[in-house]
Amino acid sequence: MLSRQAPVPSNRAPWSVVAWDGKTLEYWAKEFEGADAVINLAGRSVNCRYGAANRRAIMDSRVDSTRVIGRAIAACSAPPRVWLQASTATIYAHRFDASNDEATGILGGNEPGAPNTWNFSIDVAKAWEQAAEEVYLPVTRLVKLRSAMIMSPDAGGIFDTLLRLVRFGLGGTAADGQQYISWLHEEDFISAIYWLIEQEHLSGPVNLAAPYPLPNSQFMQTLRAAWGQPIGLPATRWMLEIGAAILRSETELILKSRRVTPGRLLADGFEFRFPHWSMAAKDLCHRWRAGENASLAERVGPDHCVETQTSRGSR
Numbered sequence: 001m002l003s004r005q006a007p008v009p010s011n012r013a014p015w016s017v018v019a020w021d022g023k024t025l026e027y028w029a030k031e032f033e034g035a036d037a038v039i040n041l042a043g044r045s046v047n048c049r050y051g052a053a054n055r056r057a058i059m060d061s062r063v064d065s066t067r068v069i070g071r072a073i074a075a076c077s078a079p080p081r082v083w084l085q086a087s088t089a090t091i092y093a094h095r096f097d098a099s100n101d102e103a104t105g106i107l108g109g110n111e112p113g114a115p116n117t118w119n120f121s122i123d124v125a126k127a128w129e130q131a132a133e134e135v136y137l138p139v140t141r142l143v144k145l146r147s148a149m150i151m152s153p154d155a156g157g158i159f160d161t162l163l164r165l166v167r168f169g170l171g172g173t174a175a176d177g178q179q180y181i182s183w184l185h186e187e188d189f190i191s192a193i194y195w196l197i198e199q200e201h202l203s204g205p206v207n208l209a210a211p212y213p214l215p216n217s218q219f220m221q222t223l224r225a226a227w228g229q230p231i232g233l234p235a236t237r238w239m240l241e242i243g244a245a246i247l248r249s250e251t252e253l254i255l256k257s258r259r260v261t262p263g264r265l266l267a268d269g270f271e272f273r274f275p276h277w278s279m280a281a282k283d284l285c286h287r288w289r290a291g292e293n294a295s296l297a298e299r300v301g302p303d304h305c306v307e308t309q310t311s312r313g314s315r
Helices: 027-032 052-074 116-132 158-167 186-198 216-227 237-246 263-267 277-289 296-300
Strands: 037-040 082-088 141-147 149-151 183-185 204-208 308-311
Touching: 027 052, 037 052, 052 082, 052 116, 082 116, 082 186, 116 141, 141 186, 149 158, 149 186, 158 216, 158 277, 183 186, 183 277, 186 204, 204 263, 216 277
Parallel strands: 037 082, 082 141, 141 204, 149 183
Antiparallel strands: 037 308
């Protein structure tokens, strides 16, 4: 595993940790020799205000790390069989009329009246994917993971944030509530990663999202029901703008309609354990109540702060 955090010795994790800076081709590249798979998840969190410094960090952390990983793979004498490269479902257009799958989905960036922050996110997504395609990799299969919001009970995650609103009676409809939320349970995300490693015929963009996205109003109503909260105060658009400014975030995360479906996963027979939000919400609420809302680092040790993983048959 590669991490920009200083490696901490641990006997709890069955992997080694190698330091890197996410942009410079150095000694860490030898870790890719003979690897079965490289999984790059590096990137600065987008849960922030999109000022100039944060925009630069969001873009550079994704493009630089992706570009240098491509160079490292290209230099291998025994390159990995597959490179799973993180991307985002945010690359698709804000729409309500139809779902965005890999074959017929519309990429965003040309929606009339879209805020500048939304266009910035799409620019990042496109540059991220383009960086992965800059090098010629005749042996290594490249899969671009267009992930929706991954739902897990971890502290500080998106589910934890939404559940906090529900617990305090604030988890009502956001704006008009018609904007779609695309999501994926963490167990299906992990299963899909393993599944994609084995599907040697699949390359290019793959949507990692549950098959049934929901409008915001239904999504929050289902979450309130799963928690047992009868009250959910709605929030108007101007209230959301004020709240996002106070929390140092952006309303794009709430207001953009992400109607994304996993066309390629479904076509190739991937089976979701949690295809419906009602099932996922009940499971996540149960696990949160059971105390599984500790962060991943707290649950399995600091070595689990994964940014780039290599998997080898001998490990």
